[in-house]
Amino acid sequence: MTVARGIQFDEPPIFERGAPGRSGASLPGFDVPRVAPAEAFGPLARRTAAALPEVSEPEAFRHFVRLSQQNYCIDTQMYPLGSCTMKYNPKINEWAARQPELSGLHPLTPPELAQGSLEVMWRLGRMLCEITGLDDCALSPAAGAQGELTGLMLIRAWHRAEGRSPRKVFIPESAHGTNPATCTLCGLEAVKIPKSDDGLVHPEEVLRTIEREGKGDVCALMITNPNTLGLFESHLPEIAKLIHQHGGLVYGDGANTNAIMGKVRPGDLGMDVVHINLHKTFTTPHGGGGPGAGPICFVKKLSPFAPVPLLVREGEHFRLDASRPQSIGRVRAFQGNFGMFIRAYTYIREMGADGLSLASSLAVLNARYLWSQLKDSYDVASDRPCMHEVVLTDESLEKKTGVKTLDVAKRLLDYGFHSPTVYFPLVVKGALMIEPTETETKQTLDEFAAAMKAIAAEAAADGEKVKSAPHLTRVGRLDEARAARKPRLRWTSEQGRD
Ligand SMILES: Cc1ncc(COP(=O)(O)O)c(C=O)c1O
Numbered sequence: 001m002t003v004a005r006g007i008q009f010d011e012p013p014i015f016e017r018g019a020p021g022r023s024g025a026s027l028p029g030f031d032v033p034r035v036a037p038a039e040a041f042g043p044l045a046r047r048t049a050a051a052l053p054e055v056s057e058p059e060a061f062r063h064f065v066r067l068s069q070q071n072y073c074i075d076t077q078m079y080p081l082g083s084c085t086m087k088y089n090p091k092i093n094e095w096a097a098r099q100p101e102l103s104g105l106h107p108l109t110p111p112e113l114a115q116g117s118l119e120v121m122w123r124l125g126r127m128l129c130e131i132t133g134l135d136d137c138a139l140s141p142a143a144g145a146q147g148e149l150t151g152l153m154l155i156r157a158w159h160r161a162e163g164r165s166p167r168k169v170f171i172p173e174s175a176h177g178t179n180p181a182t183c184t185l186c187g188l189e190a191v192k193i194p195k196s197d198d199g200l201v202h203p204e205e206v207l208r209t210i211e212r213e214g215k216g217d218v219c220a221l222m223i224t225n226p227n228t229l230g231l232f233e234s235h236l237p238e239i240a241k242l243i244h245q246h247g248g249l250v251y252g253d254g255a256n257t258n259a260i261m262g263k264v265r266p267g268d269l270g271m272d273v274v275h276i277n278l279h280k281t282f283t284t285p286h287g288g289g290g291p292g293a294g295p296i297c298f299v300k301k302l303s304p305f306a307p308v309p310l311l312v313r314e315g316e317h318f319r320l321d322a323s324r325p326q327s328i329g330r331v332r333a334f335q336g337n338f339g340m341f342i343r344a345y346t347y348i349r350e351m352g353a354d355g356l357s358l359a360s361s362l363a364v365l366n367a368r369y370l371w372s373q374l375k376d377s378y379d380v381a382s383d384r385p386c387m388h389e390v391v392l393t394d395e396s397l398e399k400k401t402g403v404k405t406l407d408v409a410k411r412l413l414d415y416g417f418h419s420p421t422v423y424f425p426l427v428v429k430g431a432l433m434i435e436p437t438e439t440e441t442k443q444t445l446d447e448f449a450a451a452m453k454a455i456a457a458e459a460a461a462d463g464e465k466v467k468s469a470p471h472l473t474r475v476g477r478l479d480e481a482r483a484a485r486k487p488r489l490r491w492t493s494e495q496g497r498d
Contacts, residue, residue, distance in 0.1 A: 008474055011066040013491045014053045024057030070474060072418045078440050078448060082389045082421040082433025083176065083228060085258050085280035092350060093283060093343035102342055107334035111320050118318035121335065122311055124345045125295070131356070132254065132274050133265025134297035138306045140336035144255045147275025147294030148182040148222075150307055153328045154273055154298060155220050155249045156186060157305035161326060166247065168214035170221045172201045174229055174427050179222045179253060188219055195427045199229040199382045203238045210246055218248035225252060225266065226259045228425040229382055230367065230389035230433075240270025249273070249302075257281045258437070259364055259388035262357025273298040282344035293340040307331045362438035363388045366445060370436055373449035377456040381428045388437075394430030403459035403466045405430040410477055411458070411469035415451035 037045035055063070072079070079086035097103060105117055125137035141147040152169070159166055169183045173195040180190035191213045196202055201223060210218060221243045225233040233239075240250045252271035258281040266274045278284045278293040286292070298306070308327045309320035320335070351359060364387050371380060371390045381391035394405040409419035409432065421433040436445060459466045470476060 008069065009066040010474065011063060011070070014055060014060070014063050015051070015491055017059050017063060018053050018055035020054055022054045022056050022059075024055060024060050077416060077418065078436065078444050079418050080420045080434045080436050080448065081418065082230075082391070082435040083255075083424060084286065084421065085256070085277070085388070085435060085437060086286065087258070087280070087283050087437045088439040089283050089285050089343075090347060090350065093346045096346040097339045097342040103339065105338070107338070111318065115318055117338070118311060118320070120345055121338070121341050122313055122318055124341050124348070125297075125311065127345075127348050128276060128295055129297050131257070131261055131265070132271075132276070132297040133267030134271075134274060135267075135300040136303045136306065137295055137297045138310065139293070139295040139341060140307055140330075140332040141275065141294040141296060142332050142337060143292040144253075144275055144277040144280075144294040145178040145182060146331065147277075147296045148178055148251070148253065149185060150328070150331050151251050151273040151275055151296045151298065152182055152186045152188065152220065152222075154296075154302045154305045155251060156188065157326065157328050158249065158302055159219060161305070164247070166214075166217045166219040168217045169219050169251075170206065170209060170214075170243075170248075172223060172227065174199070174227055174425050175222065175224055176228055176253060176255065177424075179224070183222065198384065199227070199231050200235060201227075201233055201239060203235055203242055206239050206242055210242075215246070218243065218246040220248050220251050222251040222253060223271075224256060225254075225269070226256050226387040226389075228433075229391050229428070230386035230435075231382060231384055232260075232387050236269040236271075244270070255280055256388060259360055261360040262353060263360055267297075267299070273302060278340050278344040283347045284340040284343040291337045291340065293337045293344070295336075309335070311335070359438045360388075363436075366436040366438060366440055367434070369442070369445055370434055370449060373445070374434075374452055377453045378432075381431065389433055389435040391425070391428055392432040392434070393428050394432065397456070397459060398430060401459040401463045401466075403463050405432045407466045407469060408432060408452075408455050408459070411455045411466045412451060413470040414472045415454070417448055417451055 074086055074088055102117060105114060111118060121139055125139055128137050129135060138150065141150045167189045168191050169188045170191050170193055171179050171183065172193045183190040191209060193201060193205055193209050196205060206221070221239065223233060223236070223239070225236060227233055243250050249272040250270055252266045252274035254266060254274040254276045257276050261281065273296055275294045275296045278295065279286045284293060304324065304326040305328050306324070308324055308330055309322040310324060312319050312321050348356065367386050367388050367390050371386050374380070374390065374392065378392045378397065379395050381393050394408070398404050405422050409422050412419050422431065424431055424433060436448070455466060468477065
């Protein structure tokens, strides 16, 4: 088993290192006359020098490397954060994105001089259309949530063009929190479809909810597939038909596409618009590792409303079309996160159609393997075989031992694993949501399962050990409420460290 051992530095802020006059910089001499700040900036000039750290190159380098070692990352260990699809980011993506012809391109370069880059974006859009089974694509939204907003705005614009303004958006109770939030931001009304016993959305329940809450006012259904319990929504075609019969459109939250690539296409299931998180399914970095990208794919009838500028191909020429009178307008500066498009394009080309389909098979296989390994030690949220993620509940664990999901998550850190997602989805009591992704080997999965089983055994023998975890990390259990409400984000010399 991989054991977390070794030296970890308790690194102080860089302001506490160095000495006056020490420097690691080697800059060319001035080739312009020296000017005193007061002369150049007048009353705006600083009166005292800024208290900048003065450190040598090794000091600066070590400081940042040590800080980076305090981070848990996908390059050091499995990152089983459910719903987030923390896939390994292949290094060839980085190589491609760093080619100077691509990384050095200014976003205001005239399209005539950026034909190659526009072609890559166009090809990526076509690939996403093929994967989703939809007609057109807009790459620009900067995250899944912004893709949701853009997609719902397209649906709203379509209704308006048809002379209607329905307001109700039907959303299953198990939806990702961004779905109802998006709906509210779009000025629409989120209507909850209650959770069913088997964790799936059923046409009868959708119909009941429509009749109870909003007949004649159906704007859309927003549905995630596979859903946030890790289950495949097997009634989607009937549900989509029902929504269409009531005049609405179907929004597919495609953030979980990693489980179904090359197996089933959302467009074939009746979805009208879908967003895809490139930073989940298509191996571009998440969060602090890089900006996201949440392109949307949609049916032809929504194309007139697509955000501008829309990338269009005319023969062998690529053009940015900004003169679209029915467009919802611009949602993002320039064309979106271009570096992410290069990474996703590289990944798709590297994998090929068969490779993507295999990735989905392995993502599901890995999750089902963990499900089979853990179901005797923990309660699973659903008895049905899962898709890409396993959801556990602390229902009986807490009753028997007093140990809760948060305790298990903290104790996992002692075993060298990042915690899975906790307390989501909300419909599961004390949810612990594990998404291993396809790149983890059986050996790593076995190590993770062994750690989880060991924690269950510890909880049964001595709950306190788990409840007070972590014990082996640089800092122990934090006051999470205080950290969230009173974060100290800035170092000042008066305050020093505590
Ligand atoms: C199911 C689902 N929908 C939407 C989102 C929102 O995506 P983003 O975080 O890129 O805004 C996520 C994020 O992981 C998700 O898992």
